[in-house]
Amino acid sequence: MxxxxxxxxxxxxxxxxxxxxxxxxxxxxxxxxxxxxxVVDSHNSENSLDWAGVYEGTTPCADCEGIKTVLELRDDKTYTLSQTYLGKMEGENEFVQTGNFVWDESGSKVLLKSESDTLQYKVGENQLWMLDSSGNMVEGDLAEFYILKKTLQ
Structure with a gap:
């Protein structure tokens, strides 16, 4: 039992x-x-990445050796952009621009606004991709030269 x-x-x-x-x-x-x-995934470059800092790179130039580009993005949504045209005479080769930037609706691109122009950059992990005037990634053989790498936190 x-x-x-x-x-x-x-x-x-x-x-x-x-x-x-x-x-x-x-x-x-x-x-x-x-x-x-x-669930709506609200993660984007603006709220998920440590994007503030200094980014550097040398972009292509039609009539010089290249354009040394240094872009500082600050937490208060201001920026400083310095562009030095390599191989040009000093005094005529460096341009500095400061101003405010805004994020696009998706939170993945920053738009640098100035009096004469708006530049766009896609924000990634420790790098920025310079975009064309329509906001698209640059493609082709020179695409890798349109990437700025983060140097300072």
Whole structure:
């Protein structure tokens, strides 16, 4: 008789344990579906990256050796952009621009506004991609030269 109760107790425990695991899996699946349908990923470059800092690179130039570009983005949404035209006479080769920048709607690009122009950069992990006048990535053989690397935090 003891063996029957022992066997019955073990069978009951296994049955209840398996049923409990099955219910738990169903709840997890339902929870995941609900979560997947209701979660909006609000992560973007503006709120997820440590974007403030100094970025440097040498961009192509049509009539010089290159343009040494240094861009500092500050937490207060101001910037300083220094561009030095390499191979040109000193005094006529360096241009500095300061102002405010804004983030685009997606939070992935900064727009440097000046009196005469708006420059756009896509913000990535420790680098900026200079964009064309339409806000698109530069493509082709020289694309890698339109990337500024972060130098200071």
């Amino acid at each position: 003891k063996k029957i109760f022992l066997a019955f107790g073990i069978a009951t425990t296994i049955f209840i344990g398996c049923k409990h695991v099955e219910n738990k899996e169903n709840v997890s699946d339902e929870t995941m579906e609900t979560t997947d349908n209701n």
